Amino acid sequence: MRVARFAGEDDPQFGVVGDEDGVPTIAVLKGDPLYAGFELTGQKVPLDDVRLLAPVIPRSKVVGVGRNYAAHAAELGNDVPERPLVFLKPNTTVVGPGDPVVHPDQSEDVQFEGELAVVIGRICKDVSAEDAPKVIFGYTVGNDVTARDLQHSDGQWARAKGFDTFCPLGPWIETNLDPADLRVSTELNGEQRQDGRTSDMVFSVADVIEYVSSFMTLLPGDVILTGTPEGVGRMVAGDRVSVTVEGIGTLTNQVVPHD
Numbered sequence: 001m002r003v004a005r006f007a008g009e010d011d012p013q014f015g016v017v018g019d020e021d022g023v024p025t026i027a028v029l030k031g032d033p034l035y036a037g038f039e040l041t042g043q044k045v046p047l048d049d050v051r052l053l054a055p056v057i058p059r060s061k062v063v064g065v066g067r068n069y070a071a072h073a074a075e076l077g078n079d080v081p082e083r084p085l086v087f088l089k090p091n092t093t094v095v096g097p098g099d100p101v102v103h104p105d106q107s108e109d110v111q112f113e114g115e116l117a118v119v120i121g122r123i124c125k126d127v128s129a130e131d132a133p134k135v136i137f138g139y140t141v142g143n144d145v146t147a148r149d150l151q152h153s154d155g156q157w158a159r160a161k162g163f164d165t166f167c168p169l170g171p172w173i174e175t176n177l178d179p180a181d182l183r184v185s186t187e188l189n190g191e192q193r194q195d196g197r198t199s200d201m202v203f204s205v206a207d208v209i210e211y212v213s214s215f216m217t218l219l220p221g222d223v224i225l226t227g228t229p230e231g232v233g234r235m236v237a238g239d240r241v242s243v244t245v246e247g248i249g250t251l252t253n254q255v256v257p258h259d
């Protein structure tokens, strides 16, 4: 099932993406399914008529995993870590499909990182890898936008990973997906730049959930970015970046200059 969040008349609404006589359609839900379950209102709207929003705004955190693909760690001159290397992005980084990514004037090297994103479905702590599927609501596509120069110069990653608009998510959450071996690819201005598979992750989704939940409580709506394959690169204002994860869809955003 694909769960989308979209701009309603007043507040954002949620719905299930489907098909009505060959037309992509959203069946509108009563409230946020993370908390309210899947109760339909009976209303349906054509997918093309709505503006999709980030499918989730994490209540507490976006957890990132660094260097989780060996070839990407190597391209930046890093070793693969012994345990997941985690960092946080504030929830104010999150934007939706089609939203602009603002290029900060503090950086001269803003880069895309196409990633599989995991949406947590329930409050949890000390989850074993075996039990990890029980706490997952679904999966979406993420772009872990990173100011690479600031990541190196700061040491700490809060600024490099934490600018407003540095975490595009979308286009929706797929709730029924096996994350073990999915293609993750990124195009910049229509040219393929990243092409990896989640089977090449150093630490699997389940391993990452076990590790992260061993030291912090995860809440419904928290998002885990699972790391990026090789091929990361620079984006400048005007560039259009599209990340595709097999079985979910494509997330496209354009970089705009800071004003």
Ligand code: ZN
Pocket (backbone or CB within 6 Å): 064, 065, 066, 113, 115, 144, 225, 227, 228
């Ligand atoms: Zn990343």
